[in-house]
Amino acid sequence: MKIYELGPAPSARRVSIFLAEKGIEVERQHIDIRGGENLSEDFKAKSLNGQIPVLELDDGTTICESVAICRYFDEAYPTEYSLFGNNALEKAQVEMWQRLVELRGLLVAMQAFRNISGIYQDRENCIAEWGEESRQRLIEFIPTLDKQLAVTPYIAGNNFSIADITTVILCDFIQNLEIQIDDSLPNLQRWYQHVSERPSIKA
Template sequence: MKLYDSIGPNPRIVRMFMAEKGIETPKQTVDLRGGENREAPHLKRNPHGQMPTLELDDGSHLSEITAICEYLEEKQPAPPLIGATPEERAECRMWTRRLDLNIAEPLANGYRFGEALKFFEKRIPVAPEASPGLKKIAANRLQWLNKQMADGREFICGKRFTLADILLYCWIEFGNQVGQPLDPANTNIMAWLARVGERPSVKA
C-alpha cells in the first residue's frame, strides 16, 4: 500500500487511524496548496482531486476517509477502531456519520467559503454568503454533542476509542486553527479533547 498524503484534517485522520493500528506504509506528499491534487496524475488516482488517497497493492485506489479506514480495519482487525462486533461497528458508524455530516462538513465549508475563499473560489463552487450560517451549525452541533457526553462517557462510543474520536479530534483541532475555536463552555468535549490529545497517535 501507499498513502498519498497532504496537509489538512482528512489525511491526518487516516494517519492517526494507521498509527493507532500500528500500520506503516510508504507515503507520498501531494502539494495541496500548490494545486498538485488538481493535476492529471492525481486526478487519475482520485477524480475528485481530494486528499488523501490510498493506493492498494493491486494498483487500484481508495479515497474517502471512512472507506479507507474501514478497508484498513478489515485488513487488520486488531486493535478494533470501528468495532469487533456488528453492534460495535454499527455504533461507531452511526457516530462517525453524525459527526461528519453535522460538525465536520459545515465547519469545513464555513472555512472554505469564509477565511479561505480566495484559495478555494478558483477550485470549487463556493457560497460565501453561507459561511456564517455553516459555522453557526457546526457550533450548535458541538453544543448538542457536549450534552450527549454529559453522562461521563470517556469517548464518543463510551469506553471504546474509535474512528469517531479520531475524526472529531482532527476537525476540532483544525477548527481551532482556522477561526472556529471550540467554545470552552463545551466542558465535556474539552475534557475529552485533552484525553485524546495524550495519545501518541495525535503526532502522526
C-alpha cells in the same frame, strides 16, 4: 502500497491517526493541494473525488475517502480490538456517531472554511454567506458532542473509536474558524485533553 497526502490536512491526518493507532506504517507521497497538484489528470485518475488522501495498493487499485481507507486497513490488518466497533451494538453506535460528526461537523466545518477563506477560489465558486451559515450550523451542532460526553467516556461509548478520531480532527480544525472549545463545553474539553495524550494524536 502508498498514500498520497498532505500530512497536516484534516482528512490525511485522520488516516495517519488511524494507522498510528493500529501500528501500521505506509509509504507517503506529498501532494501540493494548494498548488493544485491534485487537479492534474494524473492525480484525478487515481482519486475519484480529486482530493487527498488516496491509498494506492501494490496492484494499482486506488481508494479515496479517508474513512474508506481506514476501513480497508481495519479489515486487511485485523487486530483484537477494532476502531469501528466490536459487536453489533458497538458497530452501529460507532457508525452513527461517525456519520453525525462527519456530516454535521467536519464537512460543515470544511464548507465554512473553504467558503469564508476562499482558499480554493482557483477551483470552486466560494460563497461567503454559505460559509457563514455553515459556521453557524457548526456552532449549533458542537454542544451535541458535549452532551454525549457527559454520559460516555468516548464519543461512541466506552471505547476509543474512529468517531473519536473524526472528532479530534474537527476540534483542531474549528480553530481556523475562530470557534473555541471553551468552558461552556466542559465534557468536550475534558475528553479533548484526555485523547490528546494518545501517542497517535500527539504525533
